[in-house]
Amino acid sequence: MDRRTTLKWVLAASTAGPLLRPGGVGAFSAAKLGYGSDPDLSLNYHAGELWPLTLTPAQRRLAATLSDLIIPADDRSPSASAAGVVDFIDEWVSAPYPDCLRDRGIVLGGFTWLDLEAGQRFGQDFADLAPAAQTSILDDICDAARVAASLRDAAQFFARYRDLTAGGFYASPFGRTDLGYIGNQPQASFDGPPRALLVSLGLDAQPLGPRVVRWHELLVGSTAPGLRGWNTPGFPAGWRVEDGVLSKEDPVHDLVTLQTFGNFELELEWKIGKGGNSGIFYRATRAYDHLYWSGPEYQILDDANAPDGRNRLTAAASAYGLYAAPVGVVRPFDQWNETRIVADGTHVEHWLNGRKVVDYELKSADWTSRVAASKFAAYPQYGLAKAGFIGLQGDHSGAVAFRRMRIRELPSV
């Protein structure tokens, strides 16, 4: 069979089988085709389970050779055949669907042509050729736009086979990893691309835009926009801001945000000096003379050396005096810790170094009984405000530093 005859056969085969046009005139067959129109979407299917695979061992060997010439292994991902592409192609060309029946003709015809061509040029089957010989054939058919007229059908075969190989590979975990796809994971929020990326693309200033809830940076360079003294008019002495790091050594006045926050998400990093004690208050009001009489406190502590560290209820990341934080999450003094606080309605979460360490409900029966048994029982407004200041405790002993402090409002529920 010469090449021309082969390709005629390829073309004939490609038009065989029923051509189902969507919504075709007249009756669409009621017979169940393939997996039908209501398959069980919860099952994991494997090639060959729904219809038998039909490629011969020799055809599968050729399929693997060709797929791996198209998608070889490299330092990012394995080859196509290692990603299961041969099974996929066998499944595809064996399926009863119109597109698949058309491709079956194209692929099997192409396989035959490849071996004939390899035999004519090198006296061997394609899969047995040295790589250089294989690519010498593929180089002649890899681009339909500049292929010789006599090889046009072979080029169409190769284009289709490359598409199938790519489809089988990229629609797999290996392909997703190769392309750096990081979605399909539940997210607590969706913030869009990093601002720095948009700036680099010249896309920073937008005249029209969605009013998304934005993060507010609380420490920028040598300034602390949005922070002030709790009971001093300006920024109290003793606090320093340098390169985005807010720090103090000795007891100083507390800081609070200019704005109040109800439902919010706060992120920051902190570092405490040896034996030091500080804290983050939230939803604090001016009902009393001290922030901690109204606002719950995320404790900041050198657990190992400060007296409060002996009790988990008052240790680092605890909801001070009410809810204990587990041991072993906080880092030693003088090391940075990552903190996240989420307050959403009555729901509060304390996070430390990537772990949720405290999770409680304000105004719940449990919370109410714990408050009643604590020193806060004397302050009836404690923890009840729907919104209030974020406060940073400065009036306790020891050095403390904060950086990467940002906050955003959550929608009120």
Next chain:
Amino acid sequence: MPFVTADTQQSDYDVIVVGSGAGGGQAAYALCMDGAKVLMLEAGRHYAYTEAPMFRTPELAPLRGASTPGKPYGYFDATVDGGWSVPGEPYVRASEDEAGRFDWWRARMLGGRSNHWGRISLRNGPYDFKPYSRDGLGFDWPIGYEDVAPYYDKVEMLIGVYGTNEGLENTPNSPADCLLPPPARLVSDHLIAQRAGRLGIPAIPAHRAVLTRALDHERVPALLHPGNARAQSILAEDMRRRTPCLWATPCGHGCSIRANYQSTTVHLPPALMTGNLDILTDAMVHEVTMGSGGRANGVNFIDRLSGRQRHATARVVILAASACESARILLNSTSARFPQGLANSSGKVGRYVMDTVGSSMQGQIPLLENLPPLNEDGADGHALYVPWWLYPEQRAGKLGFARGYHIEFGGGKRMPGLGTGAGLEWLTGGSYGTKFKEDVRRYYGSFVGFDGRGEMIPNEHSFCEIDPVVKDRWGIPVLRFHWQWSDHERRQAAHMQTTFAAIIDAMGGRTRKGIKTGADAIATGGSIIHEVGGAIMGADAKTSVTNRWCQTWDVDNLFIADGAVFASNADKNPTLTIMALAWRAADHILERFKRKEL
């Protein structure tokens, strides 16, 4: 007992609702919340939103999740027993000519097509209800924007729609606190907005029925059901059970956390909680039956499980089976008194079927190549869209077509699939091997797609009728479709093409095939799945099928609560309007019940 069978159904329903999609779901919800007893009949099987294969990935599916005739939008699409063909339920095209082709999308499942749709929720504007008065083409609706606006408000608050109020022409604002915040934009959204903006084409936040945050269950129920404490408490409880978007998975898979609107995630759960709703699935309604005094008394349906014909009775019948399926039921409801079908004294049942004008183009944008890994799943697309922006030019007669279109667009590093590395020769010169892998990485995420969605003007040549020969597997005569675009639609599609090309050019991009012209530029009729018309509402019984309340002129207790009543098909996607009209019709029925008129 909410789910009944042909044998356990009751005999004293206030209302039968045929169909469980956006229109039927909304009508049943409104009726049940106000105490009416409703039997809902659905032709397809029961479907639970918990079936949604949200996070499932293509390698777990046959053929890597490819589109097949049984699953035209891919294996994991929510549609059950549907698509362009439904097994055993054919339809007929009157012409073999491609230009006269109409494709009909159906779904046979609880919730119908609302499980699959794009969740784009745009209000018709004031112009859109009075098109004839503006340009002398098509028909005016017998109602105006002010009639429907309160129901748009209510539907948006009930289902949850994200978007913003931009105050643009014929693009209505919603009341304060009605819309949810829109999602963040992808890199491609930023770029398109910037470059389209330079051409004077505005890109603004899209409106979609996806919860970007929890609904306000303390505030909204009292606004939707004033004076109805039970309805308020049921709705508040159900709103608490809906979870905001988790910023992953395609909405088309369905939503088991109920973050997006489907009839099955929003309308049916609270309606069932009232105890007033019975649902009968696998019930293929084919005929409205008539009792004494020219009043409908129920429907005949095929119980698909037994294959037997059964009957259901009620004081009022609402058809919400989808525009053409509702027309089919009317046309098949023949009797000595109604030889040309029920509610068809005007001869207009089946007439003026409309779809949306569709045209699309994809561009490759070098600026978007080789971006770092980004999670761009977002709310599954459509953070922004372009509303029709050329009202003044159109009014001045400068465009050569009478009605507008909007542009939906998208890009980003979405989950790789079967098409990710396919068809790249025009960019790669036919590479294979290591170079091919590098090329795919380079181009992944660098494509943007534009879809125009334009208004079609109803015409005399686009309609459905009963085929004299072909019957479906149940023996029910099927529809035969006639279809014809006018120059208005063709020119509009051509305008879309030049606009897309201009935006892609302004982005420094390139297209593979360039501008499509002629018949290639316009998508096949029906393929946008915005089928409306077929029983249009009007001010005159001689030229329309229903009045302003979706009540048929001929049969006092027969209503239509789907897209069939649309007297025009604005570029705005129809689902939100279907729901607003269905709620309005339900309120009217409840009012008439109170006055003992029905």
